[in-house]
Amino acid sequence: MIIKRANITDTDELFDLEKRSFSDDDWRLTKRVFRYHLKLDRFLIKAMENDAISGYALMLTRKHSARLYAICVDPLHIRRGIGAALLEEVIVRARRLDKRRLYLEVREKNLPAIALYEKFGFVKFGKLKGYYPRGQDGIKMILELKK
Template sequence: MTGGAERGLMPAVLRQMTVDDLPAVMEIERSTFPFDAWTEGMMRGELADQPRTRHYLVAEADGRIVGYAGLAVAADQADVQTIAVDERYRRRGIGAALLEALLAEAARRGATAVFLEVRADNAPAQAMYERFGFERIGLRRRYYHDGTDAITMVKRLDEREGRWP
């Protein structure tokens, strides 16, 4: 699976994340979320629930991991746990490819809605989510460790066709 190639952007290959990917993933995690980075133990816990309730992907380009994303699914609800792209590879369609893959997996697992939180000061991420049809449904004040608010968003999935619109 590739992302962005149709628009002339650098393609990224997406594949399931494994424990062996954690050193590269944690490097991106710490640089992307300096105040709220997950620990390696937290990420290992997420991977331990894969594929039962979790679905984690990495994006590879230029022979290295340049992004990752994770999804949690329970019954008919899914949550985007995380999406991050190495800052040197942003604005190339990699984040969108990761999100598209998470939405497809949520639909495959029978979810009818996908939820997420996004930093109120992260306008590029908010714009990407809105392009994919996510709607703002609330605000979690001082959600992040540095005091930044989180915007909660939801995307309803198309139940009739078993896919996201």
């Protein structure tokens, strides 16, 4: 598996992956949103296996912080270290950009994702009541990059 920057020609494949990973009414990135971020050259990375995209992560930046906006692994390839490899790249990038912290939001019931984030040292720091579709609650998590 290799990790590379995604580009505008990956839009359709990224969206196909997104559709396979999230159920219809769960929050998901549209083709337009992928295109928007790719055009702006945001930090959108893809994991490649045999020339196919098996996962992606998108990080947005602010002055002093970065936000993991989305991370997703093909359901056929989960539990094989791809999510961890993508998250590691995001953290390395945020550190290189000298950001103080990396934060994210996640559905409270998304235990696989929360376990992944905790493995990398993220801690819960707030609740987002009814933030997700169907009134699902979310939580905010943060990783301090500078102590």
